[in-house]
Amino acid sequence: MAQTTGAEVASGDLGAVPDEAGIARRPRRRWVRRAERYLPILLLLPSVIAIGVFVYGFIVWTGWVSVSNWTSFVRDLSFAGFDAYTRLFSDFRFLSGLRNVIVFTVLFVGVSVVIGLVLAMLLDRDPWGAPIWRNLFLFPLAISFVVTGVVWQWLFNPRAGVNLLLERLGVETLPMWYVSTEIIPGWRWGQIEVAIPVALVAVVVAAVWQMSGFAMAIYLAGLQGISEDLREAARVDGASESQIYRRVILPMLLPMTITIVIVLGHISLKTFDLIFVMTGPGTGYVTDVPAVYMYESTFRANQFARGAAISVVLLVLVVALMAPAVWARNRTEEAASE
Amino acid sequence: MNKALARIPLYAFLVLVALFALVPLYVMVITSFKPPAEALISRMWELPSSLSFSAWERGFSILRPYLINSFALAIPATLLSSLLGSINGYIFSMWRFKGSEIVFNALLLGMFIPYQIVLIPLVQTLNAMGLFNTIPGLVLTHVIYGIPITTLIFRNFYARIPMEIIEAGQIDGAGLLGIYRRIALPLSLPGFVVVGIWQFTQIWNEFLWAVTITSAGQRPVMVALQNISGSQIVEFDLQMAAALQAALPTLIIYVLLGRYFVRGLLAGAVKG
Numbered sequence: 001m002a003q004t005t006g007a008e009v010a011s012g013d014l015g016a017v018p019d020e021a022g023i024a025r026r027p028r029r030r031w032v033r034r035a036e037r038y039l040p041i042l043l044l045l046p047s048v049i050a051i052g053v054f055v056y057g058f059i060v061w062t063g064w065v066s067v068s069n070w071t072s073f074v075r076d077l078s079f080a081g082f083d084a085y086t087r088l089f090s091d092f093r094f095l096s097g098l099r100n101v102i103v104f105t106v107l108f109v110g111v112s113v114v115i116g117l118v119l120a121m122l123l124d125r126d127p128w129g130a131p132i133w134r135n136l137f138l139f140p141l142a143i144s145f146v147v148t149g150v151v152w153q154w155l156f157n158p159r160a161g162v163n164l165l166l167e168r169l170g171v172e173t174l175p176m177w178y179v180s181t182e183i184i185p186g187w188r189w190g191q192i193e194v195a196i197p198v199a200l201v202a203v204v205v206a207a208v209w210q211m212s213g214f215a216m217a218i219y220l221a222g223l224q225g226i227s228e229d230l231r232e233a234a235r236v237d238g239a240s241e242s243q244i245y246r247r248v249i250l251p252m253l254l255p256m257t258i259t260i261v262i263v264l265g266h267i268s269l270k271t272f273d274l275i276f277v278m279t280g281p282g283t284g285y286v287t288d289v290p291a292v293y294m295y296e297s298t299f300r301a302n303q304f305a306r307g308a309a310i311s312v313v314l315l316v317l318v319v320a321l322m323a324p325a326v327w328a329r330n331r332t333e334e335a336a337s338e
Numbered sequence: 339m340n341k342a343l344a345r346i347p348l349y350a351f352l353v354l355v356a357l358f359a360l361v362p363l364y365v366m367v368i369t370s371f372k373p374p375a376e377a378l379i380s381r382m383w384e385l386p387s388s389l390s391f392s393a394w395e396r397g398f399s400i401l402r403p404y405l406i407n408s409f410a411l412a413i414p415a416t417l418l419s420s421l422l423g424s425i426n427g428y429i430f431s432m433w434r435f436k437g438s439e440i441v442f443n444a445l446l447l448g449m450f451i452p453y454q455i456v457l458i459p460l461v462q463t464l465n466a467m468g469l470f471n472t473i474p475g476l477v478l479t480h481v482i483y484g485i486p487i488t489t490l491i492f493r494n495f496y497a498r499i500p501m502e503i504i505e506a507g508q509i510d511g512a513g514l515l516g517i518y519r520r521i522a523l524p525l526s527l528p529g530f531v532v533v534g535i536w537q538f539t540q541i542w543n544e545f546l547w548a549v550t551i552t553s554a555g556q557r558p559v560m561v562a563l564q565n566i567s568g569s570q571i572v573e574f575d576l577q578m579a580a581a582l583q584a585a586l587p588t589l590i591i592y593v594l595l596g597r598y599f600v601r602g603l604l605a606g607a608v609k610g
Contacts, residue, residue, distance in 0.1 A: 039514050040433040047426050047489070048441060050482045054463075055448040058456035065458055119355060122348050135596055136356050142592035142599060144543030146560040147585045150567040150577060151362040160379035161365075209358065214603065221604055262450075270452035273545035277564050291546075294454045299550060304458060311454035318452050 059315070066308035073302045084309035094310065095192045096285040097293050101317075103196050104289070105268040107204045108211075112264055113257060115208065116215020121245070123216070124223040134220070138213040145210065149277030152206035153178075178202040178279045181286055197286040199279065207274060211267070215260045222256035223249070258329045265321045270314060290314055370394055370579035377575030397579035403555065404562035405583070410473050411558055412541040415480040420533045422481065423488020427529075428522050430489065431496040432504055433514055442493070449486035453546055461550060471556050479551065480541050488533050491605045495529040496522060528598075535595055536602030539588045559584045 069080040088094045119137055123130050140148070155161035156177040163174045176182075178199045186195025226249060234244045272291035275281075281288035281296075290310050298307030369377060373390040430442045460479065461470065469475030499522065507517040548558045557565075563584045566572050592599055 036513050040429045040435055040438075043425055043514075044429055044441065047422060047445065047485050051445050051448050051485055054456060054460070054482045055451060056444075058459040059451070061459040062455050062457075115355070118351070122352060125348070127345065127348060127352065133352050133356065136359055138596070138600060138603075139589070139592055140359060140362075141603065142539055142588045143585050144545065144560050144588070146543070146545050146564055147581045148362070150563060150581045151366055153567065154379065154382070154574065154577070155362065155365065157379065160382050164380070164382060209362065213359075217600060217603055266450055266452070270454065272454075273560075276545075276549075277567060291452070291454055294457075295546075295550070298458060307454075308458055311452065311457065314452040315455045318450060322450060 062308045062311055065304055066312050068305055068308075070304040070308075071302070071306070075304075080305065084305040085313075088306065088309055088313070090191070092191050093281070093285050093288060093293060094290065095190065097281075097288040097290045098313075099192055099194060100197060100200060100285075100287065101269060101271065101289040101291075104200055104204060104207075104271065105265055107196075107200070108207045108268050109261055109264045111204065111208050112212040112215045113260055115212040116217075116260065117219050117253070119212075119216040120219030120223055121249075123220060134216075137216055140210045141213050143210065145273040146277050148206055148210045149274050152202070152209070153278045156202040156205075178282065178287060181283050183286065197282075199282055199286040203274065203278060203287060206278060207268070207271075210274075211264055214264065218256045218260050219253060222253050226252055255329060255332045258325050258332070262322055262325045262329075265325070266318050269317050269321065366578045366582045366585075369575050370397070370582050372575055374573070374575060377573060379574055393573075393575040393579035394583075396576050397583055400566065400576075401559060401562055401580055401583055404557055404559040407473060407555075407557060408542055408559040408587075411476050411480070412538050415477045415484070415541050416534050416537040418477070419481045419484035419488050419537050420530055422485060423492045423533055424523075424526060424529065425518070426485065426489040427492025427494075428496050428518055429514075430493045432499075432501075432517075432522070442489070445489055446486050448483065449490070453483070457546075457550060464551060471552050471554075473552075473556060476547060476551055476558070479547050480537075480544070484537055484540075488537065491533050491536070491602065492526075492529055494605055495526070495532070499525060531595070532598045532602045532605065535591055535598050536605075539591065539599065542588050 064077065066084055067080060067082060069076040069078050119133075123134055127133070157163075158174065158176050158179055162177070166174055176198075180198040182198040183193050184196045184198065186193055188194070230248065231244055234248050239247065270291050271289050272295065275287060275289050275292050276295070279287040281292060290313060294307050294310040294314070297303040297310065365382060368385055369382070370393045371389050371391070372386040372393065373388060374392055376384070376386055377393065426445075430438060464470040464475045464479070467475070469478060503521055504517055507521055512520065542558075543560065544558075545560050545564070548561045549564070552558065552561065563580055566580050567577050
């Protein structure tokens with residue numbers, strides 16, 4: 001197979017080059033060879049420059065804006081020091097958003113991992129119609145967070161959707177969902193209550209609806225990689241089915257769990273569209289997140305320094321999530337290859 | 339028989355999750371076909387008494403220009419970023435050079451940044467280029483920030499082509515471009531399908547770039563949909579019909595080519 005393909009290419013190539021070019025073959029070939037040494041780098045150059053400027057250059061640029069005096073419509077890039085940051089960390093709205101996005105991330109990623117794992121283990125047992133179930137659980141991934149937000153906004157509207165069903169079931173005090181300003185008591189930290197705002201629950205449900213299929217898909221791929229021989233061997237050794245899951249399969253799924261935490265975690269920390277569409281910042285900022293505050297600071301209030309500072313904090317949050325996760329993944333990969 | 343009984347909890351759980359997955363779709367579909375008089379939120383769960391296309395027509399007349407914008411954005415952006423990813427992936431898998439792994443990882447990191455961190459410079463740069471509030475400006479943005487994922491998927495794809503084929507091509511005198519054109523590219527169709535579907539879906543569904551870079555008539559459909567839903571005076575049935583229409587292109591792709599969509603999903607998540 002490999003041989004024939006190579007031969008076909010060769011005949012085509014030899015036919016085209018010397019005849020059409022009409023130049024002595026050897027010198028040209030040597031020139032071409034020399035140029036080709038740099039060709040890979042040359043072809044990558046546009047992408048490398050684009051990412052270099054639009055990712056790395058822009059990060060530095062935003063970093064500079066965050067310490068500048070740019071706080072009005074007029075651009076002022078003179079150095080202001082770290083005022084924007086010190087102000088942020090005594091800003092009720094920012095601190096609320098920070099708390100919300102961390103609570104949201106823990107709940108959303110946690111619930112998605114559990115649902116995804118359970119679904120994957122059930123589908124791995126090859127129930128009737130397995131592909132149909134799988135496709136059903138995955139389709140929300142093809143839908144925009146904007147659409148998700150629009151629909152779930154109505155489903156959790158206190159006068160509609162879920163509450164109509166609860167009413168019919170005889171529930172008397174209907175939940176206020178994302179309109180609720182209640183915060184499950186935690187402890188106070190400066191101006192804000194470190195706790196779970198009830199309003200976030202509705203947003204978590206919508207996000208889980210959209211993304212838990214992703215966790216399932218990753219776990220399913222992981223489960224398919226665990227050979228039947230291994231399970232059979234464990235069975236021969238007298239392990240029960242639940243022991244096989246606990247001792248053999250779950251530990252082998254650890255790299256998948258790390259992947260899911262990285263991907264869903266970083267999506268969750270920068271959450272913007274779902275909140276923007278479904279709830280907005282909410283009364284008392286119970287559903288605000290830094291990404292929404294960043295957008296409104298920058299493009300509605302012209303507080304560019306503040307907007308830039310918020311996005312630097314977001315970047316730090318994502319790095320803080322990813323660095324240990326990537327480190328753990330590399331370790332498990334090394335352990336697996338040994 | 340016993341074995342079948344033992345499976346009841348399994349199916350019960352699957353049915354439960356399936357209902358959860360279908361609820362938003364159910365509400366969208368039935369509401370969008372209700373006669374306006376029945377489209378009340380208090381009757382949200384009830385099936386329509388007769389089929390009406392009123393909401394579909396009203397929704398479409400509003401969304402039409404924005405749907406066109408979204409196609410004008412997503413199609414060229416998908417094609418360009420797939421092509422770029424294919425060339426990058428080809429080089430990173432088959433023409434490695436000293437330091438190419440470092441360059442590859444540096445490109446890949448671009449995938450995980452929260453895009454807020456580049457938003458202010460991006461708006462400034464597009465403005466300076468005269469591309470702010472234009473579809474080409476959005477295309478450029480999506481092509482550039484799509485480089486990491488498309489490169490990754492194509493690199494993993496080309497890594498599966500046996501090196502012998504490439505070596506045979508080299509022995510026969512074909513160069514980097516010749517091998518790309520005659521060997522790699524013809525084998526790339528599945529790779530292009532996976533990357534194309536992935537990019538189209540992401541670009542179609544994207545909101546942050548769209549809402550910051552464009553306004554008024556240049557808006558893609560997701561921003562238009564958000565405007566409709568944010569307005570208190572827009573009827574519930576129209577909102578549901580518009581949401582469904584905005585979701586339909588990617589849903590259709592998922593139904594027809596879901597297998598490739600899932601491959602993109604896995605390829606994007608698992609570093610090869």
